[in-house]
Amino acid sequence: MSPNAHITSHRKPRRPATQSWVVRTGVAGGVLSTLAVAGTASATTAEKPTEATMEMPAFNAALSTSIAQSAVATQQTAVDYQVRAQVEEALDQAKADAKKAKEEAERKAEAERKAKEKREADEARASRTSERGSLGTKSTSASGSESGSSASSSSTATGSSASLVNFLRAQVGKAYVMGSTGPSSYDCSGLVMAAYSQIGIDLPRVSQDQSTAGTQVSTSNLKVGDILYWGSAGSAYHVAVYIGGGKFIGAQNPSTGIVERDMSYSPPTGAVRVM
Structure with missing residues (x-):
């Protein structure tokens, strides 16, 4: 037996190489x-x-x-x-x-309707007045009526009437211009006023006032120089002057100017006598 056989070895046993790699x-x-x-x-x-x-x-x-x-x-x-x-x-x-x-x-429209009714009423009243005047004229003597009718229908005037007619005829052909009183142009009431001023009679300026400036007369009993009016008395819209023989002279409108016309051309509504 070896002397070292009884001594236990302290060296660890070697591991297999495979285990170490793992x-x-x-x-x-x-x-x-x-x-x-x-x-x-x-x-x-x-x-x-x-x-x-x-x-x-x-x-x-x-x-x-x-x-x-x-x-x-x-x-x-x-x-x-x-x-x-x-x-x-x-x-x-x-x-x-x-x-x-x-x-x-x-x-x-309502105002025009009322104005029309008033005109018709005024015309009817003027017509009744004319008829009453005509009846009164017929009550005069036959001789007086015939002489008066002959004088009123004659186109020949004397005195102031002749001067009036001569002046009016001298204006025929001149222009109608609203608001004018001559001497180269007139409107309707301007011509009437100028004509009467030639014989010393002063008339109002506008047709409404001229239609009431004298005595109302029937259009069937006219005399030379009577003022004719269209419309109703006091609100007439046009005037002219009767010159006898069924004719009148007036400033009609801008298209015709001052003309001489037969009464049948435009029958007037009424008439007024100032001389």
């Missing part, structure tokens, strides 16, 4: 796995800010476009409301104007 491989694989996981986490953490940074501009642009479109739509709506309000206001104004015009036309 351990080393496992440790290396664990380290690599840890590094891979850490790298993946780091990559994920690094990519997140990049994604957020890339998405923000796209989001802001879309929001800006939406806000702009909303503003345009709001402005267009306001314009539409304003235009509609203006159209409605114009329609209301047109309706009011049409109503006002209709009312004015109705008032004018």
